[in-house]
Amino acid sequence: MNSPVSNQDEIIVPSMKRSKGRPRKSKRSAQGGNRSSGIFGVPAVRNGLLAIVVIVVGYILLGKISPYRDLQFSQVGVYVIALAGLSLLVGQSGQITLGQGAVMMVGAYTTALVNKHLNLAFPLEILLSAIVAGLFGILVGIVAARLRGPYLAGVTLSIALALPELASKFSSIFGGDAGLIVSPPNTPAFLGATYTQQRFMVSIVLVVTVLVIFGLANLYSSRQGRKLRAVRDDEVSAELNGIPLAGTQITAFMIASVCAGIAGSLQAMVAQNAGPESFTVALSISLLAAIVIGGVGTLGGAVWGGLALVFIPQFATDYSQRLNLSQGVVANLALAIYGLLLIAVILVFPGGVQGGLLRLAKYISIRFRSRGSSEIAGGLGK
Amino acid sequence: MHQFVNLTLIGITTGAVYAAVAMGLVLIWRATRTVNFAQGAMATFSTYVAVTLIDRNVSYWLALLAAIVTGLIIGTLTERLLMRPIANTNPLNPVIIAIGMLIVLEAVSGMIWGAKYREFPSNFSVTGIKVGTSRIALSAFDIYVMVAVLVLMVALLILFRWTSLGLKMRAAAFSPEIARLLGVRVGRMLTLGWALAVGMASVAGVLAAPNVLLYPNNMDGVNVFAFTAAILGGLDSPVGALVGGLGMGFVVSYVGGYLGSSLETIGGLIVLLIVLSFRPQGIFAASAARRV
Numbered sequence: 042m043n044s045p046v047s048n049q050d051e052i053i054v055p056s057m058k059r060s061k062g063r064p065r066k067s068k069r070s071a072q073g074g075n076r077s078s079g080i081f082g083v084p085a086v087r088n089g090l091l092a093i094v095v096i097v098v099g100y101i102l103l104g105k106i107s108p109y110r111d112l113q114f115s116q117v118g119v120y121v122i123a124l125a126g127l128s129l130l131v132g133q134s135g136q137i138t139l140g141q142g143a144v145m146m147v148g149a150y151t152t153a154l155v156n157k158h159l160n161l162a163f164p165l166e167i168l169l170s171a172i173v174a175g176l177f178g179i180l181v182g183i184v185a186a187r188l189r190g191p192y193l194a195g196v197t198l199s200i201a202l203a204l205p206e207l208a209s210k211f212s213s214i215f216g217g218d219a220g221l222i223v224s225p226p227n228t229p230a231f232l233g234a235t236y237t238q239q240r241f242m243v244s245i246v247l248v249v250t251v252l253v254i255f256g257l258a259n260l261y262s263s264r265q266g267r268k269l270r271a272v273r274d275d276e277v278s279a280e281l282n283g284i285p286l287a288g289t290q291i292t293a294f295m296i297a298s299v300c301a302g303i304a305g306s307l308q309a310m311v312a313q314n315a316g317p318e319s320f321t322v323a324l325s326i327s328l329l330a331a332i333v334i335g336g337v338g339t340l341g342g343a344v345w346g347g348l349a350l351v352f353i354p355q356f357a358t359d360y361s362q363r364l365n366l367s368q369g370v371v372a373n374l375a376l377a378i379y380g381l382l383l384i385a386v387i388l389v390f391p392g393g394v395q396g397g398l399l400r401l402a403k404y405i406s407i408r409f410r411s412r413g414s415s416e417i418a419g420g421l422g423k
Numbered sequence: 424m425h426q427f428v429n430l431t432l433i434g435i436t437t438g439a440v441y442a443a444v445a446m447g448l449v450l451i452w453r454a455t456r457t458v459n460f461a462q463g464a465m466a467t468f469s470t471y472v473a474v475t476l477i478d479r480n481v482s483y484w485l486a487l488l489a490a491i492v493t494g495l496i497i498g499t500l501t502e503r504l505l506m507r508p509i510a511n512t513n514p515l516n517p518v519i520i521a522i523g524m525l526i527v528l529e530a531v532s533g534m535i536w537g538a539k540y541r542e543f544p545s546n547f548s549v550t551g552i553k554v555g556t557s558r559i560a561l562s563a564f565d566i567y568v569m570v571a572v573l574v575l576m577v578a579l580l581i582l583f584r585w586t587s588l589g590l591k592m593r594a595a596a597f598s599p600e601i602a603r604l605l606g607v608r609v610g611r612m613l614t615l616g617w618a619l620a621v622g623m624a625s626v627a628g629v630l631a632a633p634n635v636l637l638y639p640n641n642m643d644g645v646n647v648f649a650f651t652a653a654i655l656g657g658l659d660s661p662v663g664a665l666v667g668g669l670g671m672g673f674v675v676s677y678v679g680g681y682l683g684s685s686l687e688t689i690g691g692l693i694v695l696l697i698v699l700s701f702r703p704q705g706i707f708a709a710s711a712a713r714r715v
Contacts, residue, residue, distance in 0.1 A: 131515070135515075137515055137518060184696060184699070184700070187699070187700070187703045188699060188703055190458075190514055190515075190518075191452070191458035191518070191654070191658060192654055192658075192699065192703065192704075192705075194458065194460075194518060195458075195650050195651060195654045195695070196692075196695060196696065196699065198647055198650070199647065199651060199688065199691060199692040199695055200692060202644075202647055202688045202692075203688040203689040203691070203692040206685045206686065206687075206688050206689060207689060209685050210683065210685045210686055210689075322643065322647075326522060326525075326526070329519070329522065330519075330522065330523070330526065333519050367534075368537070369533055369534050369535070369536070369537045369538060370534045372533060372538060373529075373530040373531070373533040373534045373538075373639075374530070374534075376526050376527075376529065376530035376533075377526075377527055377530035377531065377534070379523075379526055380523045380524070380525070380526030380527030380528075380530060381523070381527060382523075383519060383520075383522065383523035383526065384505060384520055384523040384524070384527070387509060387516050387519055387520050387523070388505070388508060388509065388520075
């Protein structure tokens, strides 16, 4: 792709030279964030402040929206978390997966089983789901580290196809095709009687989403983030610089899976159900499509992708119904839009929405200042 | 014993279809180092064209021909309009274009022909042949499927081994620069490879349709198993596609028959994981070092 690739790529490998052995986490490596990507592109403290601001502003904005949109925005948050992990895996470490939806299913079923058999507070349910999904991700990552390109895509696709069938097969444990019922977190009494369960749920999703993005933003600008990019850009020179290839790739899979596990756990709470129908191959494929459209390798791309996954189908359904199009068209318009966007992004719009916005910002800053300050992040480019 | 024989026969029939689809994947992989994830959706589209013609009282054979032509056109257009501009870029790009095609084609099929299941008429009897007193799971239609796949495979073998066109195609895939220096129109060979592959897949789609019914994503499952088959055999190897296809046919048939049909995909996954952990490039692929 002829996308303008950021100059971060050239910086990475030389900067790894000083990472022989295991030096202490120096001040320099923390400041490395200044020239790395990530939607914030600033050190951890400023990321943290920004995260708090986003939570507060987001919460106030949530108060303005009509209550029936609570569910929609919960769904956006769930997708953003899963997509942020996928973005890291595909964009930063260069491994492809068609199984992110299947890992979400692992998280959702963990939450459902914990919910059914143990009596734990909901943060612990989310945590356990993240751990189980992370372990699953390590297993997949061990297989994946030996495989490249289409072979990896094939294995992850098979996993995405096989996992939902396990749920159908072992119906005594997993509830069969109907899935398991999940009782959502209880709304605390001090919020008042008028505070709806959906409103409480969307608040939880908001906080968790911001926390996940905050963590990943720091990761992008950390030593681990640079390792991922070094392995993506050139496996041989990365290995010559002392970076363990397999270990780095397995870590990427684990992080992406932890995100998917958290997303799945929240999904189960939002939908109050964990069933095989919610986690089909189609979900995994749409997640990959959404992150490419949003801007793969960036965290902003995950946000755009999450919005696209929720609002494009709604827009397409409304629009085609208003035009009195046939049932077949109504049901398929959203899919067609995804597919066309996906092709368009690769052919004429590299970097997706986030890449486009960053290019716009760069253009403006070059126009109005002596030199541009923003960078085009990752993308599928190179 | 009776069940074993029947499952084996079913395995050969389904395996033949997987092998045909896998062969399409291998053709494209050899020519352009791309996995065509949209192959199933392309085959389904061609099959819908065929069934529309059959509904208008066109004969089965003409409809099959129309499906093949549709496949050739789709393959040509995909290569020229979508794959050519992104050649020699990040290897993830063609994969994502193919997934985009998959989504678009399934949506378009759904828009034109609706999301309902349709029967696809078969030109031969689908009831099992009588051997002695009992019927075995082998119908005249199954025999037709096997013969059709065999004929296609032999035709491809002849094309690649004994014709100058096949030699040019192999040269273009093996070393584009040198082939170009020697006067091979490499671009045309790549287009031809895509066209042949999707044409092949379209035949497979028509052959599979009477058994799996027709709906916009009916080939998804077949495509995943065929993809598994191609990977098992090694994406480079036509022989691997045939062996992998039949192997997957047996795995799916035995697992489905003895352990329950909901474990078919898990059986496929386990076989895939076992084979790939010993041969990460597949069974028949020449083990080459990854390019640095």
